[in-house]
Amino acid sequence: MFAFLSPLKPTQQALAVTLRLWRVTEATRLTAPDLRRFSFGSRVGVGPLDVPSRRFCSRRATTDGLLFRQMFESESSTYTYLLADAETKDAVLIDPVLETIDRDLKLINELGLNLTVAVNTHCHADHITSTGLMKKRVVGLKSAISKFSGASADIHLSEGDKISFGKHYLTVRDTPGHTDGCMTLVSNDQRMAFTGDALLIRGCGRTDFQQGCPKRLYESVHQKIFTLPEHCLIYPAHDYTGRMVSTVGEERMFNPRLTKSLEEFVKIMNNLNLPKPAKIDISVPANLVCGLHEV
Numbered sequence: 001m002f003a004f005l006s007p008l009k010p011t012q013q014a015l016a017v018t019l020r021l022w023r024v025t026e027a028t029r030l031t032a033p034d035l036r037r038f039s040f041g042s043r044v045g046v047g048p049l050d051v052p053s054r055r056f057c058s059r060r061a062t063t064d065g066l067l068f069r070q071m072f073e074s075e076s077s078t079y080t081y082l083l084a085d086a087e088t089k090d091a092v093l094i095d096p097v098l099e100t101i102d103r104d105l106k107l108i109n110e111l112g113l114n115l116t117v118a119v120n121t122h123c124h125a126d127h128i129t130s131t132g133l134m135k136k137r138v139v140g141l142k143s144a145i146s147k148f149s150g151a152s153a154d155i156h157l158s159e160g161d162k163i164s165f166g167k168h169y170l171t172v173r174d175t176p177g178h179t180d181g182c183m184t185l186v187s188n189d190q191r192m193a194f195t196g197d198a199l200l201i202r203g204c205g206r207t208d209f210q211q212g213c214p215k216r217l218y219e220s221v222h223q224k225i226f227t228l229p230e231h232c233l234i235y236p237a238h239d240y241t242g243r244m245v246s247t248v249g250e251e252r253m254f255n256p257r258l259t260k261s262l263e264e265f266v267k268i269m270n271n272l273n274l275p276k277p278a279k280i281d282i283s284v285p286a287n288l289v290c291g292l293h294e295v
C-alpha cells in the first residue's frame with residue numbers, strides 16, 4: 001500500500017529539513033493582512049509594537065511608487081536618505097555627507113534619477129555636508145535648509161513647507177532644541193519621518209552647543225514627532241550602534257530620555273558630558289555656507 005514511499009537519502013533529508021525551516025521563517029515574515037487571512041479570528045496588528053500592515057524592510061519604501069534608500073557614512077555614523085518618485089524620477093537627498101559624494105552621485109546616476117533638492121535637516125556639527133559641492137556637479141540642483149539655521153542655501157524652509165518630488169512630498173516640521181534650525185521631514189502619507197538629530201533611536205541630539213536647549217528639544221519631540229501615527233517609521237541622522245530605523249510607537253515607549261518628565265529630561269541632558277565632536281570647528285563654519293568652505 002505504501003510502496004511509493006522509498007527511504008530518503010541523506011541529501012533528500014537535508015533538503016526536506018531546509019524546506020521545513022524555510023516554511024517556518026516565511027511564516028514569521030507574514031504581514032498583518034497575510035496573518036489575518038490565515039489566522040481565523042485572532043487579533044493582530046492592533047498594538048503600537050505590532051508590525052505595520054505591509055512587508056517591511058528599513059531600506060525599502062512602504063509607499064507605492066516611492067523609491068527609497070538609506071545609506072551610511074561610517075566616519076560620522078551619518079545616514080543619508082534618497083527618496084524618488086519611481087515614475088517621474090524626481091529625487092530628494094537628505095543629509096548628504098562630503099566623504100560619500102561620489103557614492104551618492106553614482107547611485108543617483110545609475111538609477112536614472114533627476115536630483116532636484118538636497119536638504120540638510122540642520123547645520124551639522126560633526127561632518128561637512130556635500131550639498132554645496134553636489135550643486136556644482138548636478139545641473140539645476142537646489143540646496144535647502146531651515147530658515148532658522150543661519151546657513152546659506154537656495155531654499156529656506158519652515159513649518160508646513162513642502163518639498164515635492166513627482167507625486168510625493170515631504171512636509172517640514174520645525175523641531176528645534178539640538179539646534180535652532182533642526183527640522184523633521186515627514187512623508188505625505190506619514191509613514192516615514194526623517195528626524196535629523198532631534199530624535200535618535202533610543203536617544204536624541206545633544207543640547208550642549210550651537211543653540212542647544214533641552215526644554216525646546218523635549219517640546220519639539222513631544223509635540224511634533226510623538227504626535228505622528230504610532231507606526232510612522234523614524235529615520236534619524238545618526239546611529240552609533242548599528243540601528244537603522246525605529247517607529248514613533250517604539251520611541252514613545254522605550255526612549256530612555258524622552259519617556260521621562262521634562263525636569264528629568266533636562267537633568268539628563270545637562271549631565272551627558274559627551275566629548276565635543278572631533279570636527280566641530282571645521283564643520284559648523286563650512287556647513288553655514290553649504291559645505292563649500294575650504295573643501
Ligand SMILES: N[C@@H](CCC(=O)N[C@@H](CSS)C(=O)NCC(=O)O)C(=O)O
Binds near residue numbers: 076204207279
Ligand atoms: N563622536 C562624534 C560625535 C558624537 C555626537 O556628539 N553626536 C551628536 C550628533 S552629531 S552633532 C549627538 O547629538 N549625540 C547624542 C548622543 O547622545 O550621543 C564625533 O566626534 O563626531
